[in-house]
Amino acid sequence: MFSSEPVLILDHADIYQGSKLILGDVSFQINKGDFAYLIGRTGSGKSSLLKTLYADLLLQNGKGQVAGYQLNPIKPRDIPYLRRKIGIVFQDFQLFSDRSVEDNLKFVLKATGWKDKGEMNNRIAEVLMQVGLGTAQKKMPHQLSGGEQQRVVVARAMLNEPQILIADEPTGNLDPAVSDQIMKVFQSINNAGTAVLMATHNYELLNKYPARVLRCQEGQVIELNG
Template sequence: MFTSEPVVVIQSAFIYQNERIVLNDVNFSINKGEFVFLIGRTGSGKSSLLKTLYADLWLQQGKAKVAGFTIETMKAAERPFLRRKIGVVFQDFQLFMDRNVQENLMWVLEATGWTDSARMKARVAEVLMQVGMSTSRDKMPHQLSGGEQQRVVIARALLNEPQILFADEPTGNLDPEVSGQIIELFHEINKAGTAILMATHDFDMIRKFPARILKCENGYVKEQPQV
């Protein structure tokens, strides 16, 4: 059933890193298909906020709903079901270095409940084509450049047709030219209907691809005017 409900809603939330509050009284929502930048200095709480939204950090205080899942009451056994509805793109890739590209992606499908081998291989081929990596299926991660590895990571995040991608400094380890290509890829994915919340400190990118901006500053998250 189609619903116009936002894909992310967070209300009166306090974000903790260990025992320390890093963000106070966080309130915002993200609609389906929206592109949002999350900016702020290193240590301002961007990563902790993202980790809370994809249920890697426990939401101790406040409410959040992501892709229809209630985060503050989520049990560990429910996390895999949330992960089928969202995608996460990390700065440091987190690929299995002892498996080729296809095996890395097949592992994710197995972990999220896929069982039909032919369908799984077809889905892997689809997402690799989507990110421009269809000829690299049999390569090992060490045979790929940083930009190519990040494309594989994005393909991995797209496997289950997520409602939203959470991207944590996805161009942080890439040179400017490759960064631009990766951001263009995110915009293509967004145009196809996937919402994106991207943490970044790359202001050139924000100027080139204007979108809604949330800023973590002095322990709060505030809406910012577009650059």
């Protein structure tokens, strides 16, 4: 059942890295099916903000809620459950190089409590189809191009049908044509109802695929309108 509750709410949140305040008084929300870019210079706090959303950094002041979990305070035992409700895509692929695509995905399913072999195989086939890699199950990561590896990472993030996909520079290492393909994958996932929050340096993408834009600058997060 889909509620009309926002998938992500930050309300007067302070984002710290250790004892250093990185972003102050951050307030915004992302609703089901939203697509938002997070932009800003290197060091402006984009990654710290994303890490706070998946509880890699703890939210110290203010309120935050992601996929129904309160970030302040979040119990350590709840963090794995929060991360099942969000898909995370990094710039570096972090695939196991010694296992096939299928085994990379199976590892995540087993780690998140899936038991039934048939169900696992079906889900793996579904997410690979979703990212346009329906025939890649048995391939090893080194047999795939960078763009294909990034698609596997997106597929991996989608395994548990997350409410929101958080992507940190997902096209950072890819050339423009491949970046376009990855953006189309994100768009189709978004059109199917999953919210997307994507940190990027690539301003061409913003022009080509317009969406909401949040900018980190001078210790704040500002929503840019048009």
